[in-house]
Amino acid sequence: MANDLQTENQLLRRQLQTLLDEARLNEKKLRRLEQLEKQLIATRSLTELIQVMLQDYKSACDTDAVTLVLADPEYEITRFLEAETRGNAEVPGLVLLEKLYADNVRPYLGAFDPELQGAIFDPWPDGCQSMALLPLMRQDELIGSLNLGSCKAERFAADSGTDFLERLAAIFTICLENALNHERLKLAGLTDPLTGVHNRRYFETRCHAEVAHARRHRLPLACMFLDIDKFKSINDTLRHLAGDEVLRSVARQVKSLLRTNDVVARYGGEEFVVLLPNTAHRYACEVAERIRRTIAAQPLQPLPGERLTVTISIGVAMLPEKLSEDDRTSAQKLVSSADAALYRAKEGGRNRVVCAETGPLAACES
Numbered sequence: 001m002a003n004d005l006q007t008e009n010q011l012l013r014r015q016l017q018t019l020l021d022e023a024r025l026n027e028k029k030l031r032r033l034e035q036l037e038k039q040l041i042a043t044r045s046l047t048e049l050i051q052v053m054l055q056d057y058k059s060a061c062d063t064d065a066v067t068l069v070l071a072d073p074e075y076e077i078t079r080f081l082e083a084e085t086r087g088n089a090e091v092p093g094l095v096l097l098e099k100l101y102a103d104n105v106r107p108y109l110g111a112f113d114p115e116l117q118g119a120i121f122d123p124w125p126d127g128c129q130s131m132a133l134l135p136l137m138r139q140d141e142l143i144g145s146l147n148l149g150s151c152k153a154e155r156f157a158a159d160s161g162t163d164f165l166e167r168l169a170a171i172f173t174i175c176l177e178n179a180l181n182h183e184r185l186k187l188a189g190l191t192d193p194l195t196g197v198h199n200r201r202y203f204e205t206r207c208h209a210e211v212a213h214a215r216r217h218r219l220p221l222a223c224m225f226l227d228i229d230k231f232k233s234i235n236d237t238l239r240h241l242a243g244d245e246v247l248r249s250v251a252r253q254v255k256s257l258l259r260t261n262d263v264v265a266r267y268g269g270e271e272f273v274v275l276l277p278n279t280a281h282r283y284a285c286e287v288a289e290r291i292r293r294t295i296a297a298q299p300l301q302p303l304p305g306e307r308l309t310v311t312i313s314i315g316v317a318m319l320p321e322k323l324s325e326d327d328r329t330s331a332q333k334l335v336s337s338a339d340a341a342l343y344r345a346k347e348g349g350r351n352r353v354v355c356a357e358t359g360p361l362a363a364c365e366s
């Protein structure tokens with residue numbers, strides 16, 4: 001009898017110890033997750049948020065692979081990442097898809113499923129044994145998934161609880177929405193509402209940064225000033241709304257003829273300014289001439305049934321190789337040189353390109 005009691009006692013002690021160990025482990029896990037949540041909440045940009053999720057979770061939470069799949073139907077996330085990373089939206093572990101296909105929006109925990117591998121990570125680490133796939137939901141809509149992989153089969157066992165992971169996925173979703181709204185607001189303050197290209201405020205900050213970058217890496221930097229010819233008469237004859245449509249069409253055409261990391265901004269009125277990073281003089285002149293020719297060759301339709309041929313004048317200037325002033329002054333000088341070249345193009349009869357260094361384009365092509 002005494003022996004039975006002793007054995008039962010020992011058994012209970014062992015069970016209690018196991019429960020205590022489990023509780024301690026859970027507490028540790030919770031603390032690590034709380035720490036990560038705080039980090040996620042403290043991030044100041046979309047790129048930083050994604051980096052913390054992909055990298056810090058892995059090291060903090062004993063996981064061999066972390067990936068994120070996000071729906072990006074309008075390429076909005078791609079554009080935000082490109083803007084933050086100077087044209088490179090490729091983040092290892094991040095998969096952006098135009099459309100998500102899922103009939104099941106419940107978390108999956110269990111054995112590694114190679115069927116899912118291609119869609120959510122390329123490639124998973126060798127020897128992956130278990131995985132967790134956590135849907136990211138915003139107002140009942142599936143916006144992506146957070147995917148975790150481990151080389152240990154028991155790490156994401158099918159019968160383990162998902163509370164911690166679901167909470168992490170929910171917090172990440174809120175942080176993502178927050179970061180996207182922040183980027184949208186930032187963009188609204190830096191975008192010209194009429195044409196959708198950047199505004200002068202954005203241009204000035206970016207021009208300073210591009211000059212600093214060009215100087216540091218000894219890269220060429222070109223600037224173009226573009227102005228629609230006789231725009232006042234378009235407004236006077238067709239009225240302001242038609243003038244607005246001409247501005248929108250010209251901005252669209254200019255943008256379509258440039259690379260994604262070139263910068264286009266409306267400087268004011270009917271003037272646009274363009275920065276061409278890492279672009280040599282000859283190529284900058286070619287681009288300017290292509291823009292001038294394309295716009296002159298394609299009549300616009302500023303009002304229904306109204307066709308109108310518009311021409312533009314362009315001034316091009318290069319950042320000098322040897323700079324004696326600080327970056328801000330050099331940026332201002334670059335813009336003024338392009339503006340002065342534009343003035344010469346207007347003086348020379350409009351619908352032409354003038355380069356600050358070589359004069360009217362015929363001279364720079366020869």
Ligand SMILES: Nc1nc2c(ncn2[C@@H]2O[C@H](COP(=O)(O)OP(=O)(O)OP(=O)(O)O)[C@@H](O)[C@H]2O)c(=O)[nH]1
Pocket residue numbers: 194227228229230231232233235239240241242243244247268269270346350
């Ligand atoms: N529709 C419209 N017109 C604008 C806007 N901003 C400025 N303008 C007009 O743009 C015209 C600019 O005229 P000017 O500076 O005389 O230049 P221009 O007629 O293009 O002549 P050149 O540049 O010498 O070829 C003015 O009539 C402004 O009122 C705008 O947002 N929308």
